[in-house]
Amino acid sequence: MAIRLAENSYGSSRIHLLRVSRQQGRHDVREIALSIRFEGDFEAAHAQGDNRKILPPDTMKNTVYALARQHSIEPLEDFGLHLIEHFLTYNAQVTRVVIDASESIWTHLPHGGKPHPSAFSRSGDQERTSFLSGTRERTHVRAGIENLLVLKTSNSAFEDFKKDPYTTLQEETDRILSVIINANWLYTEEDVEFGPLWHAVRKTLLEAFAEHHSHSLQHTLYAMGDAILGNFENISEIHLSLPSKHFHLADLAPLGMDNPGTVFLPADEPHAIIAATLKKS
Numbered sequence: 001m002a003i004r005l006a007e008n009s010y011g012s013s014r015i016h017l018l019r020v021s022r023q024q025g026r027h028d029v030r031e032i033a034l035s036i037r038f039e040g041d042f043e044a045a046h047a048q049g050d051n052r053k054i055l056p057p058d059t060m061k062n063t064v065y066a067l068a069r070q071h072s073i074e075p076l077e078d079f080g081l082h083l084i085e086h087f088l089t090y091n092a093q094v095t096r097v098v099i100d101a102s103e104s105i106w107t108h109l110p111h112g113g114k115p116h117p118s119a120f121s122r123s124g125d126q127e128r129t130s131f132l133s134g135t136r137e138r139t140h141v142r143a144g145i146e147n148l149l150v151l152k153t154s155n156s157a158f159e160d161f162k163k164d165p166y167t168t169l170q171e172e173t174d175r176i177l178s179v180i181i182n183a184n185w186l187y188t189e190e191d192v193e194f195g196p197l198w199h200a201v202r203k204t205l206l207e208a209f210a211e212h213h214s215h216s217l218q219h220t221l222y223a224m225g226d227a228i229l230g231n232f233e234n235i236s237e238i239h240l241s242l243p244s245k246h247f248h249l250a251d252l253a254p255l256g257m258d259n260p261g262t263v264f265l266p267a268d269e270p271h272a273i274i275a276a277t278l279k280k281s
Contacts, residue, residue, distance in 0.1 A: 005046050011037035011098075012057035015064050019073050027118040030073050034101035036060045036083065040094040053093040063087070075194040076101050076130035077141050084134035096135050102146065103128040124149070128198060129184060143198050144184030149245065150206065151178035156214040176264060177214055178245035181205060185228060185238040192234055204231055217242055217274040225278035237279040244272040 013035040021028040036057075044050035063086060073079040080099040087097045105123040108115030129144035156177035161169075183205060187197075208227035214220040225238045247264035 005043045008042060009037050009039045011035060012060040015061050017065060017068055019068055025117055029106050029120055031104040031106060032073055032076065032101055034099060037098040038094045039096040055091055075198065076103055076128060077143060077194040080130055080132040081139065081190065084132060084139060088136055096133060099132040101130045139190045141187045141190050142184050143194065145202055146182050148181040150181060150209055151176065152210060158216055176247040178247060179242040182241040183238060185235045188234045188236050201228060201232065204228055217244060217272060221274050221276055229278055229280055237277060239277040241273065241275040246271060
């Protein structure tokens with residue numbers, strides 16, 4: 001029986017660093033985590049134990065630190081492009097480099113009515129993400145947002161849905177809508193202003209969520225994706241995943257009180273999750 005090596009790869013994962021950029025009178029910090037994966041000619045290592053084409057994962061980690069010293073890591077996409085270029089330049093055996101990165105967002109603390117020059121707070125669980133896949137012919141760049149929690153108290157309903165004998169959910173004409181926005185989008189080119197674009201996409205997603213009169217999570221997801229594809233020529237597709245955060249109206253009748261949409265109880269589990277990819281035709 002003949003055996004051949006099929007798809008294979010290797011790399012280094014969960015590489016973390018904090019970079020401090022020091023200017024006169026102001027510091028800025030960036031905290032990132034990334035993974036690197038190589039695809040290429042590694043059959044000899046698998047079949048014969050010949051490691052001459054294997055760049056150690058420890059070297060990948062060290063390269064991240066070295067390039068972070070030489071280059072800014074803002075925006076994530078540009079730093080990922082530097083890494084891909086470096087690895088492809090010095091490793092002929094590598095055919096593809098994949099970079100999966102995320103940034104934890106730190107902001108300056110307020111101090112005397114303005115940002116403190118060197119003290120920071122972390123913006124919850126929200127992360128900026130980047131996914132790059134590069135060969136010597138082409139690089140594909142995706143950017144994204146993870147764990148962006150949003151909520152609105154009006155312009156959201158869920159009615160006229162399918163019901164069966166096990167359905168207990170009541171129709172609602174005015175409900176709290178809260179979701180965690182997880183989004184990533186594909187750029188049509190690799191030479192764009194990644195930083196300003198990411199902030200503009202994030203702003204547009206938030207505006208679409210806030211302003212849309214929602215009839216379901218699916219309805220809201222589509223409106224958000226449509227807003228991105230309709231406003232950004234250099235984005236060809238967007239994937240959105242929206243886990244819901246439920247808030248149920250508290251029953252105050254046993255306490256002899258009414259509850260006209262004032263007191264709600266959060267329920268983390270179970271939750272609905274709606275996901276879809278929208279593409280330009």
